[in-house]
Amino acid sequence: MKRPTIHDVAAAAGVSRGTVSRVLNGDRYVSTAARLATERAIAETGYVVNRNARSLVTQRAGSVVMVLSEPNEKIFEDPNYSTTIRTAIRRLAARDLSLVMMIAGDAGDRDRVLRYVKGGHADGVLLQSTHAGDPLVEALEGLRIPAVSCGAVIGMENVIPFAACDERGGARQMTRYLVEQGRKKIAIITGPMDTPGGIQRLEGFTDELGRRASKKLIEHGDWTRLSGEQAMARLLERSPDLDAVFCASDVMAGGALATLRAAGRRVPDDVAVGGFDDSDVAMSTHPPLTTIRQPLAEIAEETVRILLDLIDGAEQVESVTVPTRLVIRESA
Amino acid sequence: MKRPTIHDVAAAAGVSRGTVSRVLNGDRYVSTAARLATERAIAETGYVVNRNARSLVTQRAGSVVMVLSEPNEKIFEDPNYSTTIRTAIRRLAARDLSLVMMIAGDAGDRDRVLRYVKGGHADGVLLQSTHAGDPLVEALEGLRIPAVSCGAVIGMENVIPFAACDERGGARQMTRYLVEQGRKKIAIITGPMDTPGGIQRLEGFTDELGRRASKKLIEHGDWTRLSGEQAMARLLERSPDLDAVFCASDVMAGGALATLRAAGRRVPDDVAVGGFDDSDVAMSTHPPLTTIRQPLAEIAEETVRILLDLIDGAEQVESVTVPTRLVIRESA
DNA sequence: GGAGTCTCTGTGAACGTTCACAGACTGAAA
DNA sequence: TTTCAGTCTGTGAACGTTCACAGAGACTCC
Numbered sequence: 178m179k180r181p182t183i184h185d186v187a188a189a190a191g192v193s194r195g196t197v198s199r200v201l202n203g204d205r206y207v208s209t210a211a212r213l214a215t216e217r218a219i220a221e222t223g224y225v226v227n228r229n230a231r232s233l234v235t236q237r238a239g240s241v242v243m244v245l246s247e248p249n250e251k252i253f254e255d256p257n258y259s260t261t262i263r264t265a266i267r268r269l270a271a272r273d274l275s276l277v278m279m280i281a282g283d284a285g286d287r288d289r290v291l292r293y294v295k296g297g298h299a300d301g302v303l304l305q306s307t308h309a310g311d312p313l314v315e316a317l318e319g320l321r322i323p324a325v326s327c328g329a330v331i332g333m334e335n336v337i338p339f340a341a342c343d344e345r346g347g348a349r350q351m352t353r354y355l356v357e358q359g360r361k362k363i364a365i366i367t368g369p370m371d372t373p374g375g376i377q378r379l380e381g382f383t384d385e386l387g388r389r390a391s392k393k394l395i396e397h398g399d400w401t402r403l404s405g406e407q408a409m410a411r412l413l414e415r416s417p418d419l420d421a422v423f424c425a426s427d428v429m430a431g432g433a434l435a436t437l438r439a440a441g442r443r444v445p446d447d448v449a450v451g452g453f454d455d456s457d458v459a460m461s462t463h464p465p466l467t468t469i470r471q472p473l474a475e476i477a478e479e480t481v482r483i484l485l486d487l488i489d490g491a492e493q494v495e496s497v498t499v500p501t502r503l504v505i506r507e508s509a
Numbered sequence: 510m511k512r513p514t515i516h517d518v519a520a521a522a523g524v525s526r527g528t529v530s531r532v533l534n535g536d537r538y539v540s541t542a543a544r545l546a547t548e549r550a551i552a553e554t555g556y557v558v559n560r561n562a563r564s565l566v567t568q569r570a571g572s573v574v575m576v577l578s579e580p581n582e583k584i585f586e587d588p589n590y591s592t593t594i595r596t597a598i599r600r601l602a603a604r605d606l607s608l609v610m611m612i613a614g615d616a617g618d619r620d621r622v623l624r625y626v627k628g629g630h631a632d633g634v635l636l637q638s639t640h641a642g643d644p645l646v647e648a649l650e651g652l653r654i655p656a657v658s659c660g661a662v663i664g665m666e667n668v669i670p671f672a673a674c675d676e677r678g679g680a681r682q683m684t685r686y687l688v689e690q691g692r693k694k695i696a697i698i699t700g701p702m703d704t705p706g707g708i709q710r711l712e713g714f715t716d717e718l719g720r721r722a723s724k725k726l727i728e729h730g731d732w733t734r735l736s737g738e739q740a741m742a743r744l745l746e747r748s749p750d751l752d753a754v755f756c757a758s759d760v761m762a763g764g765a766l767a768t769l770r771a772a773g774r775r776v777p778d779d780v781a782v783g784g785f786d787d788s789d790v791a792m793s794t795h796p797p798l799t800t801i802r803q804p805l806a807e808i809a810e811e812t813v814r815i816l817l818d819l820i821d822g823a824e825q826v827e828s829v830t831v832p833t834r835l836v837i838r839e840s841a
Numbered sequence: 842g843g844a845g846t847c848t849c850t851g852t853g854a855a856c857g858t859t860c861a862c863a864g865a866c867t868g869a870a871a
Numbered sequence: 872t873t874t875c876a877g878t879c880t881g882t883g884a885a886c887g888t889t890c891a892c893a894g895a896g897a898c899t900c901c
Contacts, residue, residue, distance in 0.1 A: 278610055
């Protein structure tokens, strides 16, 4: 029981291979009679085009690869990925492109991705959580394949287009809110300093605080809950009188809350806590987190749109920054 | 600057196409001299095999498709997917198979998946969160393509092999624990009753409770936090004197906790709360959730292993059930 | 020395498309 | 009538592999 080929369809429709191909690809020059006959034959035979054969001659892959470059396994729990993946699948499917997932944690992984792309098996690359200095990015750049990042790649902002939320602006929103609430000694727990979320959320924080910002009130985390707990402990030890902390992610804020509770601090009475992301943990903590909402679906949509533009041959594309929104709950 | 083909490699190595192909595919009959020359030529030319050409003749796709059949968009937040996807990518990559992601939410989506598979573009299918009666499953069954589900497909346990945690046993563990803690009136918030997690966790609950189980103490949720909140409210209204609630997922438990707090119930003093999954929210709630840990990575590994066995031509494969573990924190 | 078995190699024919080209037919304009 | 443009169709040649086959050489065994 072999799969029907374009020949079978052609025979069933009483036309030639070429005509079937033209119908398949929406070519203008095909008579209505031929088109109808072909369409019926396709339906009757249950014909499905063989993408391999097509790709072989067109030199187009018909797929896009999403590369998850997260060296730290733990962080993959990040619920944000799900939204991005889902959105990407949908948008690409509308263009009959499939989404292939790859991981680029270590050198071996990166090599695999590179070979895949070099083999011409992807029409574009969607970068996800790429850290500064990732060798993969330069390698991809050399291959001249359309590549877009979901969130900026630090140091590569002008070479890899991206869509991202206004990290800096969002951080300013939160910081300003904490100030407005009368908080005097505001600390921050940042993300890794080789990611846009790490760097730019800190920038927004210091931007807003001006010379009131103090090095003593800055601690670094790695996005994980545990790192949030530990950073909070360090902050409390160094500055027991702090009255607010802005955590660069909700997950880290969850950790900070636990440390604060263990230290007997009431939230928000003694210490206000602000998060970032508005992921689902923000609703589950006690008290629920006041946080910065980043429209992940929209960011994913834009990322894919830019990639499609590039695949379609756009010379120059603009990176996109979408605004964030302050979501006030109970922690601040 | 065209990509080098097998011909270029053959020319560079001073051998024939056939020999290069044999080296590529690890054929036995090739001399060391030829092998060495070929390998050098491959390295020098930067040759990467064209999978399309290969698939065209071998009739193997070189990829596996993971189908996310979740009609309800909301639920996709489930952090479990990330682990499964990541594990699958890794295991498949070791066999040089790539992972294509597809969604099968509505009929159009399902059609796309079916066309993809019918086109011979996947060597196997990984089913994820498939609900009972999903028409896609039957359709796939008809195509005779290797398919394995991550978690059982209700009603299809004997036709679609799967790997899953011991849902029923896990639920019994939790229920027994609550009983041992002296709880007298134990309620349950189940998942959707067309999923194994919905059905079997309830079964474990009633198994353990025996005739102490009461219909009045059963409420249904849909895995979302909101449904947990609402189900808890209904339970409290009907049975204000309940002293424990087993939630079939941590996320729903998070919702239940919020309702309990709003109702002035102390946890665990007045009401003990048990979850299921041991996902990251379990650590972020207040109090942290006592829950049932399901080894997601292990389940994903097994799912992929079974699929690979099927792809390798295994006639009969055994579904796998892995044990769960009670994780005691503070909510019960 | 011949037969038989292994090892190794090259070659032609697929696999299922698309694309460029050539040719046939139509209708309108010169 | 001829010419030209426009529409429609079929065909041969690619695309880059693998696979089966045939044949060459080396070695062993009688």
